[in-house]
Amino acid sequence: MAISRRSALKFSGVAAAAMAMAGTTAQAADQTSTSNVGIGTKAPISDAKGPRVVVVGGGWSGLAVAKYTKKYAPNADVVLIEQRKSFTSGPISNLYIVGATDLEFISHDYLKAARENNYTYFNATVVGVDKKNKVVKTSDGDMAYDYLVLAPGIDYDYSAWTKDPAEEQRLKTEYPAGFIPGSETMTLKSKLEDFEGGVFLQTVPGGNYRCLPAPYERACLIADYFKREGIDGKVLLLDENSGITIKAEGFGSAFKEMYGKYIDYRPSTTIEKIDLDKKVVITEFDEEIAFDDASFYPHVRGGKLLEIVGVAKDSPFNKMEANIDPFTYECIGEKDIFCSGDVRPMGFSKSGNTSNSEGHYVAKVVAGRIHGKKTKWESPLTVCYSAVSFDPLQAISVNAGYLYNEKTKSFAFANAATSEIWAGKAGKNNGKALFEWAKGMYRDMFS
Numbered sequence: 482m483a484i485s486r487r488s489a490l491k492f493s494g495v496a497a498a499a500m501a502m503a504g505t506t507a508q509a510a511d512q513t514s515t516s517n518v519g520i521g522t523k524a525p526i527s528d529a530k531g532p533r534v535v536v537v538g539g540g541w542s543g544l545a546v547a548k549y550t551k552k553y554a555p556n557a558d559v560v561l562i563e564q565r566k567s568f569t570s571g572p573i574s575n576l577y578i579v580g581a582t583d584l585e586f587i588s589h590d591y592l593k594a595a596r597e598n599n600y601t602y603f604n605a606t607v608v609g610v611d612k613k614n615k616v617v618k619t620s621d622g623d624m625a626y627d628y629l630v631l632a633p634g635i636d637y638d639y640s641a642w643t644k645d646p647a648e649e650q651r652l653k654t655e656y657p658a659g660f661i662p663g664s665e666t667m668t669l670k671s672k673l674e675d676f677e678g679g680v681f682l683q684t685v686p687g688g689n690y691r692c693l694p695a696p697y698e699r700a701c702l703i704a705d706y707f708k709r710e711g712i713d714g715k716v717l718l719l720d721e722n723s724g725i726t727i728k729a730e731g732f733g734s735a736f737k738e739m740y741g742k743y744i745d746y747r748p749s750t751t752i753e754k755i756d757l758d759k760k761v762v763i764t765e766f767d768e769e770i771a772f773d774d775a776s777f778y779p780h781v782r783g784g785k786l787l788e789i790v791g792v793a794k795d796s797p798f799n800k801m802e803a804n805i806d807p808f809t810y811e812c813i814g815e816k817d818i819f820c821s822g823d824v825r826p827m828g829f830s831k832s833g834n835t836s837n838s839e840g841h842y843v844a845k846v847v848a849g850r851i852h853g854k855k856t857k858w859e860s861p862l863t864v865c866y867s868a869v870s871f872d873p874l875q876a877i878s879v880n881a882g883y884l885y886n887e888k889t890k891s892f893a894f895a896n897a898a899t900s901e902i903w904a905g906k907a908g909k910n911n912g913k914a915l916f917e918w919a920k921g922m923y924r925d926m927f928s
């Protein structure tokens with residue numbers, strides 16, 4: 482509708498304001514079709530000043546890849562694309578949920594990491610990769626790369642429990658696993674704070690799940706919390722595996738000697754169905770087990786980004802993990818695309834230290850490629866402390882590298898050393914070492 486300037490002057494202030502707003506909305510609607518921001522536009526980032534290495538995923542692995550690629554190849558233009566605006570740690574988060582440390586200790590700053598290590602932190606979600614033209618597509622625009630490293634971590638695979646997306650969504654919202662840190666961790670903390678007693682159900686999945694000892698560590702710490710707070714509650718730990726999967730001596734004795742009244746551990750228990758309304762789980766032997774509150778940890782799979790990019794394959798352990806050469810981490814049939822961290826298909830421990838040490842190595846491989854050199858394989862290193870109580874802080878630990886067995890065509894632990902005595906001085910020393918280890922790792926990734 483066209484209006485003359487004269488008649489427009491007759492409008493009341495309110496009517497004019499309404500017209501003005503309508504105009505703005507119409508303009509905005511028009512702009513969505515020719516937007517200069519978002520998917521399909523050019524990412525707002527300066528042109529590469531050297532070979533561009535794009536690292537996707539600012540977790541324990543990606544942060545190490547970004548920092549050390551820049552260190553080993555200073556001429557590289559390194560960009561870390563991460564969808565989160567700040568970092569929350571998985572390691573130590575079990576202590577956070579029971580109030581044994583604060584959020585600040587496990588939260589870290591991507592901008593600081595980028596500033597101090599001379600790379601770019603680009604806050605966006607990667608939605609695809611044009612492999613032919615070597616372009617990464619993000620929620621904030623497209624970016625060309627020379628080398629691409631994918632380190633998106635895990636996603637959950639609920640398919641053994643439900644095929645119904647609505648039910649899966651309810652499980653994620655009402656009873657999160659707490660193995661992708663952030664909101665899930667916070668929900669777990671508030672669940673414990675609100676818990677008035679009864680059965681708190683936890684599960685341990687089969688397959689090579691993220692952080693083998695962490696569900697047992699969490700059971701101990703929750704039991705410790707119930708004990709300390711005088712809560713008449715019990716952790717019911719339903720384990721799909723035939724026994725405790727790691728540090729079995731240490732956790733086994735802690736369950737019996739410290740938490741006999743508070744932890745009911747049931748190995749070889751596979752859940753077939755979860756009735757969220759009745760609050761019962763049904764096992765493969767048709768046993769019905771009731772719960773008052775819960776955290777359901779399903780199987781894990783490689784981060785969905787791998788599937789979007791077309792570099793995923795089922796591994797002997799989990800669905801859709803990285804289809805890579807296990808020694809160079811380069812994707813099979815996809816030159817210059819690498820994967821690092823918990824997405825790997827090798828049976829290494831899916832843990833922070835392992836992923837971080839792998840990140841150091843993958844950085845060497847990429848820098849070597851830039852300089853036209855081959856890199857000698859280095860084993861990742863698994864160093865993992867688990868708290869069994871927090872007042873006093875007592876922990877157990879494992880430390881191991883890996884060796885490839887030509888006959889079985891698989892990797893196995895090498896030079897593994899465990900420290901599974903949680904009582905007395907040994908346990909307390911491990912407790913101190915746990916926090917020192919975490920501080921060292923945060924320094925490595927963020928300073």
Ligand SMILES: Cc1cc2nc3c(=O)[nH]c(=O)nc-3n(C[C@H](O)[C@H](O)[C@H](O)COP(=O)(O)OP(=O)(O)OC[C@H]3O[C@@H](n4cnc5c(N)ncnc54)[C@H](O)[C@@H]3O)c2cc1C
Nearest residue numbers: 538540541542564571607633634660822823831832833834
């Ligand atoms: C409760 C708990 C306790 C743990 N305890 C220990 C421990 O004691 N010791 C230990 O060593 N390990 C421990 N871990 C395991 C450790 O946290 C993981 O193994 C480690 O984080 C894996 O590193 P990653 O880089 O592969 O994945 P992550 O650290 O998960 O990082 C992946 C990153 O990729 C980002 N991303 C994914 N998709 C996209 C996309 N499309 N675009 C942009 N960004 C994307 C994610 O936002 C995320 O930041 C624990 C984990 C948990 C949850």
